[in-house]
Amino acid sequence: MSTLIGPALAADLRRRGGFDAQACMGCGYCTAACPLGIDMLPRRLFRYVLFGMDAEVRAELETVFSCLLCRACEQSCPAGVHITDNVRTLRGWLLEEGR
Amino acid sequence: MALPTRDVAGILADNLRLRGSVLPIPARQATRWARELDLPKGGSTVLYTGLMYQLIPCIERLVTIERWAGDTPLARFTGLGRRLNRLVNGVAFVPRPSARERAEYDRVPADVARLLHRAGVEFGYLYEDDLYAGTLAWDLGADEAVAIHARRVVARLRRHGVREVITIDPHTTNMLRSVYPKLVDGYDIRVRNYLEVLAERGLDFPAPVHDRVVIHDPCVYARYENVVEPPRKLLAAAGLDAGEPAASGRLTWCCGGPAEALYPARAAAVAAGRVAQLRETAPECVTMCPICLVNLRKAGDGMRFRDISGYLARAAGIPGATGTAGQADPPPAPGGR
Numbered sequence: 197m198s199t200l201i202g203p204a205l206a207a208d209l210r211r212r213g214g215f216d217a218q219a220c221m222g223c224g225y226c227t228a229a230c231p232l233g234i235d236m237l238p239r240r241l242f243r244y245v246l247f248g249m250d251a252e253v254r255a256e257l258e259t260v261f262s263c264l265l266c267r268a269c270e271q272s273c274p275a276g277v278h279i280t281d282n283v284r285t286l287r288g289w290l291l292e293e294g295r
Numbered sequence: 296m297a298l299p300t301r302d303v304a305g306i307l308a309d310n311l312r313l314r315g316s317v318l319p320i321p322a323r324q325a326t327r328w329a330r331e332l333d334l335p336k337g338g339s340t341v342l343y344t345g346l347m348y349q350l351i352p353c354i355e356r357l358v359t360i361e362r363w364a365g366d367t368p369l370a371r372f373t374g375l376g377r378r379l380n381r382l383v384n385g386v387a388f389v390p391r392p393s394a395r396e397r398a399e400y401d402r403v404p405a406d407v408a409r410l411l412h413r414a415g416v417e418f419g420y421l422y423e424d425d426l427y428a429g430t431l432a433w434d435l436g437a438d439e440a441v442a443i444h445a446r447r448v449v450a451r452l453r454r455h456g457v458r459e460v461i462t463i464d465p466h467t468t469n470m471l472r473s474v475y476p477k478l479v480d481g482y483d484i485r486v487r488n489y490l491e492v493l494a495e496r497g498l499d500f501p502a503p504v505h506d507r508v509v510i511h512d513p514c515v516y517a518r519y520e521n522v523v524e525p526p527r528k529l530l531a532a533a534g535l536d537a538g539e540p541a542a543s544g545r546l547t548w549c550c551g552g553p554a555e556a557l558y559p560a561r562a563a564a565v566a567a568g569r570v571a572q573l574r575e576t577a578p579e580c581v582t583m584c585p586i587c588l589v590n591l592r593k594a595g596d597g598m599r600f601r602d603i604s605g606y607l608a609r610a611a612g613i614p615g616a617t618g619t620a621g622q623a624d625p626p627p628a629p630g631g632r
Contacts, residue, residue: 213438230512231549231565238628257511260301265434266549287436291304 202248209245213237217242219275226269226279234259238269238279245286253286260286300557301360302373306380311444316346316427318353318386325538326422327484328401332408337377337455342408342489345428345467348400350586352392354556355589360389362559362591397480400585406464407489413611414496418461424451428470429554433620445470445478452484459485461492462605465584473519490583490603494525500610503534508606509576511538511569512547513584521556526583526603534612538576548572551594552586552601558587566594574598581606 209215222239236259244252255262265280273279307317325346334342346599364370376385411418426448429441462468465488472486510530517521523544535594542548551565570591573580579599582588592600 207458216349231352231551232554232561241370257300258558261304261435262515262561264549264551264553266553267518268514271518271545284434284436284438285302288438289436291436292300292306 205250206219206246206255209282209285209289212288213281214278215245215282216278216283218246221275225272225274226277229268229272231266232262232264237279238277238282241286242282250288252269252291255290257290260290270277299370299373302377303557304435304437305374306377307435308432308440309377309381309387311385311427311429311432311437312440313381314384315447316350316351317429317516318357318427319384319556320346320350322423322533324397326420326425327421328395328404329408329420332405332420334418334420334491335421336406336419337457338417339456339462340416340418340459341421341425341452341455341457342404342411342418343460343462343467343471344404344425345430345464346425346468347427347430347464347469348403350427351400351585351589352396353389354573356389356392357386358555358559363555365453365520370462384473395533401604403585403604403606405464406604406613408589409613410493410498410611411489412605414493414498415542416461416492416496416588419455421451421455421457424455426451428467430470434472434553440581441474442478445475448473449479449482452456462486462488465513465520466586468518468522468625469515484531488520488522488525490522490525490529493530493607498529498532498611498621500533500607500608500612502612504606504610505521505534505536506579506606507536507577508579508581508618509573510543511540511550511573511580511587512543513587514547514549516583517545518548526581529607530603531579535581535606535609535610537581540576542572545622550584550587551583551591552590555586555590562590563594566590570596570598571596 202212206215206287218241227235241256242259260283263283267280274292310317310319362407404488429444429572433441460471464472469490479601515547548569549565556563582600583603588600
């Protein structure tokens with residue numbers, strides 16, 4: 197199955213409330229710090245967004261909404277990514293998609 | 296099994312937009328705690344509760360219903376429930392929490408008010424205009440509904456001539472101090488938390504409490520609002536032997552509570568992990584957030600959890616304070632964990 201890659205989704209999210217996932221280096225400190233042990237967030241999820249893979253992002257709805265927004269990940273992030281702000285922005289997009 | 300995420304989140308956002316709170320409760324229920332305090336209405340400085348503590352018994356009832364409904368065919372009708380809730384406030388049909396369930400959570404704002412009076416702070420209260428700040432809807436990404444609500448809250452503050460608010464929980468503190476300035480043009484309300492105010496003012500503690508306790512820092516105080524030292528300073532002044540768990544301060548570990556509205560089982564798993572950490576330091580824990588208090592208590596399994604206001608009130612000699620030794624925990628909501 198092929199996936200069409202494009203910048204539209206990331207651009208839409210940046211307009212909504214800021215989305216700085218392009219700074220993510222994929223180091224995985226965030227995943228190691230997550231109290232929920234979510235391995236999807238945020239590395240792969242953010243890549244889905246940056247590549248414009250809408251369907252893959254929609255499929256992770258439960259992952260996005262189960263994030264605690266506790267910022268343990270941000271405390272560990274060497275790139276200073278605003279991970280919880282990005283997650284909140286994604287939630288808003290997912291809620292609107294479902295209207 | 297959890298109820299459909301979009302529908303539950305949608306109901307909460309609809310409630311904020313239509314009724315001014317994600318869980319609309321009657322004003323008399325939200326302001327009951329202030330009945331005996333004779334606080335003036337409004338003024339340049341007000342105690343702003345944001346209803347977080349008062350809402351906890353209602354939240355617990357709803358989570359119990361949600362857990363039950365999630366395992367039944369009713370879960371398929373959550374979307375219909377959302378449409379009906381737009382017409383009629385569904386919270387009105389939730390069984391009312393008992394007086395005993397409400398008592399401890401109503402006691403927190405009352406203890407805070409008495410502590411501020413002891414410290415010589417003058418303040419008023421907005422009564423029915425003390426509105427929920429919109430935390431849960433903001434966390435869910437319902438920014439448009441929260442922006443409209445924030446303007447409503449600020450209009451009421453301005454109508455009463457408020458220049459400064461003193462908050463009592465981390466979530467309301469974060470919304471009013473760090474989120475509202477992004478949502479409301481010309482926002483100029485000074486926001487301080489009561490722990491910051493008391494730590495700065497200093498307070499006499501004529502009846503020091505020498506209990507051994509462990510501190511649980513809420514994520515929002517520690518990592519969003521940098522409120523780490525004031526509670527420690529106050530607990531030490533009140534005589535408590537307050538120990539640190541392995542994860543504390545800015546490296547604190549979440550209580551799991553933020554997941555409870557949508558995924559109660561996940562919230563319980565995180566809480567159980569945190570309780571195991573806390574238990575290694577002391578069998579009694581000081582909390583500073585209503586969400587942490589209720590979520591950790593449910594996973595507590597023999598540990599005792601109390602809000603910091605109760606310990607401080609007890610050490611300040613305020614009669615009937617919630618931190619009084621030997622007081623029983625309130626009963627869990629029927630069917631709760």
